[in-house]
Amino acid sequence: MAQTFAESAQSARTLLTVRADSRDADLSSLTEAARAFVSRTGFKGGAGEMLVLPEGSGVDAIIGLGKGEDPLAFGSAPYYLEACDWQITGLPATLDPTQVMVAWAMGAYKFDRYKAAPRAPARLAAPEGADIAEAARLARSIRLARDMVNTPAEDMGPDGIQTTVEAVADEFGATVRVTKGDQLLKDNYPMIHAVGRAAEQEPRLIEMEWGDEAHPRVALIGKGVAFDSGGLDIKPAAGMRLMKKDMGGAANALALARLIMDAKLPVRLHLLISAVENAISGNAFRPGDILDSRAGLTVEIDNTDAEGRLVLGDALARATEEDVDLVLDFATLTGAARIALGPELAPFYTDDESLAEAINQGAVAAHDPVWRMPLWDGYDAQLDGTISDLKNTGDGPFAGSVTAALFLRRFVKGKRWAHFDIFAWNPKDKPGRPMGGEMLGSRAAWSALKSLYGKG
Structure with missing residues (x-):
């Protein structure tokens, strides 16, 4: 560097x-x-x-x-x-x-x-x-997120994501726990297992914890799909070309976790990354399959290319089993979000008005633009299943980012929560934003966390 x-x-x-x-x-x-x-x-x-x-x-x-x-x-x-x-x-x-x-x-x-x-x-x-120390920690975390997203899946598969988390944990004295392969089934993470079981590198849930247990618990969750072929609902070549970046949510969540630990923010940090590759093999999950989930909900698969919400669902269920004060998740979740807001503006969703205001103010302070989108209850019924509790997509092509957020809300159990549907990629060079991986939305979240937990 x-x-x-x-x-x-x-x-x-x-x-x-x-x-x-x-x-x-x-x-x-x-x-x-x-x-x-x-x-x-x-x-x-x-x-x-x-x-x-x-x-x-x-x-x-x-x-x-x-x-x-x-x-x-x-x-x-x-x-x-x-x-x-x-x-x-x-x-x-x-x-x-x-x-x-x-x-x-x-x-x-x-x-x-x-x-x-x-x-x-x-x-x-x-x-x-x-504030030189703040600028330096932000520079290091931005580099971490960009490097992770820019690294191809050959070197940043589930193994590589785990190694990177462990390196950051070692730097700050955090603890890491990994639930991997068939152990996911034994420990009740069936959706993470189903999405990643066809790949050579085993699927896993990576958890990192840091901080004083007496402080408010903050959970950060990242979608770590190291490469997304689309599964049996395979993507076309053009749609698959940049899918090394489908772990951009994990990169952003880890970069934000690094900021928290470097600044010694007074929180009990719980990072959860569902690290998988959505590959194709004889044991790949299929359209029409019905998956169990950690939350006890059954999920019918309309499309295997809507896999990110599945691995996030199990992680959200795990995070909200704790007495958690705040849950933030980051995911390169939908193309619909890009159609709505483009690559530079990150949509976020929350039902909590004070949290929404903190994120909006944080975005202005960090010059990391975000836009609040509606968790529109009128679309929630689109997710109801006929032979399962819910489906993994809404009805038809409309409001795809909204229905994906509503799917995740089913797993949050009423906790204070915000979901960021990010692109994590700069499609062309602009000042300060070189083409490639990007830390997007999570810089706004960092400013919000500083204001919420006494470091503003």
Whole structure:
């Protein structure tokens, strides 16, 4: 991992911020020749727009902030600027300096497990008022989530997910318990077993616990489908190409757990990851099969490609057996969520108004946009089965993300809960969001948890 932050601003080069609506005023500190140079280049001050200036200009480079509201504009700087130390001048008071550091780190990320990065990124000296420790822990957790999602299933199957959880647990002194293979049936996790039994690597429920038992219990649940072929309802080639990312919920949940432990948030953490591969073999579960579940509900399989809600159902049932204060789950659950809100905006669902407000405020603080979607009771009956307690899909193609959330609600037992239906992937390069795996929704959740549990 290349160094992202400079140790000090001593000898650092200067990067001037320029807002689009006050471009001329923001450039007023430059020499006349430098202002003429900027004008000739057509620099407008758009978000993430960059320009290195000639020597003697008064500053070394300028960066556009657009309206000046989104720190992710700084994500374009690390690989545009020379790989040396930089300090920001003219940072608007509207921008949180800690989030500016996080945005810089997001832009400095390169996935280098299989191919070395072509160069090191530019390093940022902490702006005045920044919480350096918070920025560093966020940078490490974002890298963890992105690396997990970017790693192909050959190296990030159920075994790889378990190894990664164990490494994070070792770092913070957490305990890990794994229920694996046929032991899932003995310990009553039948849906996790059914979804993953056709794969070479055995399905498993990975549980990690950390913190003082006297503190409020917070359960984080991640969908860890290491690769999703669709099962017997097989996906087309185009739909299968990115299915290494179907464990993005697990990556986000683990990254959030890492933030909690690193910051020593006063909670009793319970992380649960259902790690499986939805593969095809002679013993694969079938359309029309009826599965038992840990919650005691029987589930008829309409479509084997709606498998994520099944493995989450058993994990939710396990989490809510405890005296739990809050349950959050993260899953790359439905294509319907992408059709509704696209790749950058994460829908979330909850029946708890105060929790919804905390998440919305957290999203604004973290610049990690989310959108609350309705747990619409009018659609709940679509899940009722005719020869089972419920089905794993709703009726027809409508409201697919809503009915998936309603399915999960059946397993929550009235606990305070929110579900994030995330994409966990950037489809193209944007400032601070390089193409590939992403920590999405869980940064908003982190800000919410800090406000709820005394670290805000």
